[in-house]
Amino acid sequence: MKKYIENFSAYAPEIKEHKDIIFLLALSVILILALIFASMKLTSSYIDRNEKLEKISQMESFIADWQKKSNILASEPMLPIKEEEVDEIQTNIIFNIQASKLALVSLKENEVSQKGGNNAREFEVTFNGDYQQVMQYLSDFYSNKALISITKLTLAHDKNKIKAVMSYKIYTK
Amino acid sequence: MISVYLTPDKAQVVDGNLKDGELTVNSVNEFACSALDMFEDIDDVEYYYEDDENQENVLDEFFHDIKSFMDAKHDPINVVLPDYLFAFIDCFKFENQEDLEQQLCEESLRDLDEIYYSVPIITQPAPQEQWGTVYAIDKKIINAFVDAADRQNVKLMSIEAASLSYLRATGKFSKEEFMFQAFSNHATFLAYSSIAGMFKMDVPDLCLNSLSEMEEDEANSIINSYIVQFESTALKTFSYMNQNIPFTDLSDEEVISKFSAFNGRVAENPIFAPYIISYLEDDDHYRVMCSIGSLLQNKIVNSDLYPEDIDSYEQVTSGNLLPLGIQQNTHAFQFFLKLKKILFIFCGILIVGLGAVLGTSFFMANVTIPQSLNDEYNLAKENIEEIKRESDLIILKKKEDCSPIEAMAVILEKRPKELGFASVTIAMENGKKKKNWIKLKAASADPLVFQNYIKDLNSNPALANIGITKIDSNFKAGYKAAEINIGRSENGK
Numbered sequence: 001m002k003k004y005i006e007n008f009s010a011y012a013p014e015i016k017e018h019k020d021i022i023f024l025l026a027l028s029v030i031l032i033l034a035l036i037f038a039s040m041k042l043t044s045s046y047i048d049r050n051e052k053l054e055k056i057s058q059m060e061s062f063i064a065d066w067q068k069k070s071n072i073l074a075s076e077p078m079l080p081i082k083e084e085e086v087d088e089i090q091t092n093i094i095f096n097i098q099a100s101k102l103a104l105v106s107l108k109e110n111e112v113s114q115k116g117g118n119n120a121r122e123f124e125v126t127f128n129g130d131y132q133q134v135m136q137y138l139s140d141f142y143s144n145k146a147l148i149s150i151t152k153l154t155l156a157h158d159k160n161k162i163k164a165v166m167s168y169k170i171y172t173k
Numbered sequence: 174m175i176s177v178y179l180t181p182d183k184a185q186v187v188d189g190n191l192k193d194g195e196l197t198v199n200s201v202n203e204f205a206c207s208a209l210d211m212f213e214d215i216d217d218v219e220y221y222y223e224d225d226e227n228q229e230n231v232l233d234e235f236f237h238d239i240k241s242f243m244d245a246k247h248d249p250i251n252v253v254l255p256d257y258l259f260a261f262i263d264c265f266k267f268e269n270q271e272d273l274e275q276q277l278c279e280e281s282l283r284d285l286d287e288i289y290y291s292v293p294i295i296t297q298p299a300p301q302e303q304w305g306t307v308y309a310i311d312k313k314i315i316n317a318f319v320d321a322a323d324r325q326n327v328k329l330m331s332i333e334a335a336s337l338s339y340l341r342a343t344g345k346f347s348k349e350e351f352m353f354q355a356f357s358n359h360a361t362f363l364a365y366s367s368i369a370g371m372f373k374m375d376v377p378d379l380c381l382n383s384l385s386e387m388e389e390d391e392a393n394s395i396i397n398s399y400i401v402q403f404e405s406t407a408l409k410t411f412s413y414m415n416q417n418i419p420f421t422d423l424s425d426e427e428v429i430s431k432f433s434a435f436n437g438r439v440a441e442n443p444i445f446a447p448y449i450i451s452y453l454e455d456d457d458h459y460r461v462m463c464s465i466g467s468l469l470q471n472k473i474v475n476s477d478l479y480p481e482d483i484d485s486y487e488q489v490t491s492g493n494l495l496p497l498g499i500q501q502n503t504h505a506f507q508f509f510l511k512l513k514k515i516l517f518i519f520c521g522i523l524i525v526g527l528g529a530v531l532g533t534s535f536f537m538a539n540v541t542i543p544q545s546l547n548d549e550y551n552l553a554k555e556n557i558e559e560i561k562r563e564s565d566l567i568i569l570k571k572k573e574d575c576s577p578i579e580a581m582a583v584i585l586e587k588r589p590k591e592l593g594f595a596s597v598t599i600a601m602e603n604g605k606k607k608k609n610w611i612k613l614k615a616a617s618a619d620p621l622v623f624q625n626y627i628k629d630l631n632s633n634p635a636l637a638n639i640g641i642t643k644i645d646s647n648f649k650a651g652y653k654a655a656e657i658n659i660g661r662s663e664n665g666k
Contacts (some may be wrong), residue, residue, distance in 0.1 A: 011505040018509045024516035033525035036532040045537035052540050059542070066553035070562045073567075078351060078567045126212040138577055147566060149574035156596035167600075169573060171566045173559065 102129035179463035198451040208235040232321035249330035257359040264370030293492030306370030331493035332371035338466030344446020346483040396434035587629035611659040637662035
């Protein structure tokens with residue numbers, strides 16, 4: 001290499017007679033620059049590719065997680081209902097009280113619940129009847145597809161009947 | 174590498190490669206060529222290269238013909254000329270360059286402006302005794318070659334004498350040798366001694382045309398007289414020279430063996446130096462030695478490498494007679510040719526590399542997120558919050574629900590007949606159902622019934638914190654009323 005550099009220095013003045021060498025030298029420089037830019041582009045493409053593959057992997061993982069959660073949710077017997085379906089559920093509850101031969105004494109909505117924004121509507125219902133009828137009604141209470149919880153239940157004797165005061169929540173989406 | 178030995182009647186072209194100190198002969202070709210005719214009268218040479226109207230001459234034709242034997246278009250050529258063309262070939266003692274040039278002018282009777290010269294053989298057989306062999310040639314001859322080569326776009330690497338090229342091809346420098354070159358109109362005796370060097374004696378009377386016209390006796394007589402004269406000169410030049418040294422025939426035709434004047438002093442045909450690799454039979458080596466040796470002019474032959482072939486006091490270098498500028502021009506041309514080849518390969522590699530990098534880059538950039546996956550992901554992203562919210566509500570429901578059926582089942586399972594419930598409250602306590610899950614108001618005539626009941630409830634691992642918080646007596650009714658708290662254990666749902 002050293003010899004070549006020495007020779008090149010010695011013969012450099014004559015290079016003008018070898019235009020093809022000047023062309024090749026210029027081409028080499030252009031190609032080297034192009035290669036450097038291409039390498040930078042390759043590095044950028046490589047990073048971009050890895051980011052995309054990582055994103056695809058994350059998306060697939062996210063979708064798998066979503067599907068898993070969807071499947072779990074789909075297997076649940078009770079699900080939150082839409083706000084506008086609450087009245088229909090209330091109707092069913094009242095209807096079932098009557099269907100169970102129980103006497104509805106009162107039904108009111110909790111004040112806090114009325115303000116909304118809690119993803120649930122809370123009610124208190126009072127009814128009375130035979131012990132067996134009360135227990136049967138309670139057993140059937142969860143047969144609704146709506147997500148309902150009984151938060152408090154008080155059973156007490158009242159003139160040979162059972163008086164039930166029940167607080168319950170209907171969960172909304 | 175191409176070497177061409179020009180004789181008056183033909184040109185011998187040798188193609189060879191010198192690599193790692195070994196010369197491989199690829200081909201040997203000959204073609205009829207009378208290019209040297211233009212140098213028969215040296216004064217006429219001026220006409221050939223100075224007259225614009227006559228630029229093309231026989232040398233142009235020669236270089237044109239040579240191109241057909243060249244593998245590479247720009248292979249530089251080593252030209253070998255017969256010794257008769259040289260104005261002066263002699264060896265003498267000299268002290269320095271100035272002394273050498275002065276003796277050269279005196280002995281050759283030529284001015285330095287008229288000749289090109291080289292000193293390829295230098296010996297120092299004794300301290301303070303330096304001999305140099307000078308090859309000098311008329312500038313017109315060299316210039317004619319240079320101009321014709323330039324016109325034909327052929328690069329000249331060197332112009333050397335046949336005797337020097339021959340000597341190099343034998344590879345043996347430690348010797349004494351007589352040589353005889355005879356052509357149609359020229360003949361030359363040459364003597365070599367490793368102690369002093371080389372000198373020549375032109376003997377035009379012994380040219381082939383002259384000899385052929387003579388009777389055999391007459392020819393032998395003339396030959397004999399010239400041999401005596403030559404040996405006498407040799408003896409003066411080379412002290413302690415051996416007697417009856419055989420003659421090596423460097424002629425196109427075998428001349429020596431035809432004449433008895435040589436008294437059987439015919440040297441065995443020489444063979445190539447061991448570092449010349451050739452397809453030629455040993456008997457044919459001598460026919461191409463004058464051409465081949467020129468290809469070895471850059472090979473280093475010294476006594477360290479070849480102790481049996483060259484004496485330590487002798488140095489044989491290139492006898493190139495081309496002007497320094499032409500030599501440098503050829504070297505520069507070769508260098509640029511090599512550089513061009515390297516750059517061409519380099520550019521090729523760069524282009525391939527660039528293609529590979531761009532291809533890979535394109536492949537890398539070609540990875541896209543499938544639209545279906547993207548759509549599904551966007552859908553999942555929209556739904557996941559709702560799913561999470563609904564899942565949270567389901568979990569919340571499980572926490573807030575007081576499980577009344579289960580609670581009733583628990584308290585009724587262990588209830589004694591003697592115990593009645595006045596009221597039962599099943600509730601959450603701020604969303605926690607662990608401590609006060611069930612509150613009972615129970616009645617019994619016997620307070621121990623309460624204790625037994627609690628004891629039985631405690632046996633249920635799902636329950637915890639069971640206790641009576643209050644017992645009152647109803648004297649009118651005759652029974653005891655108790656308030657009982659029941660909690661859930663950690664294991665309870």
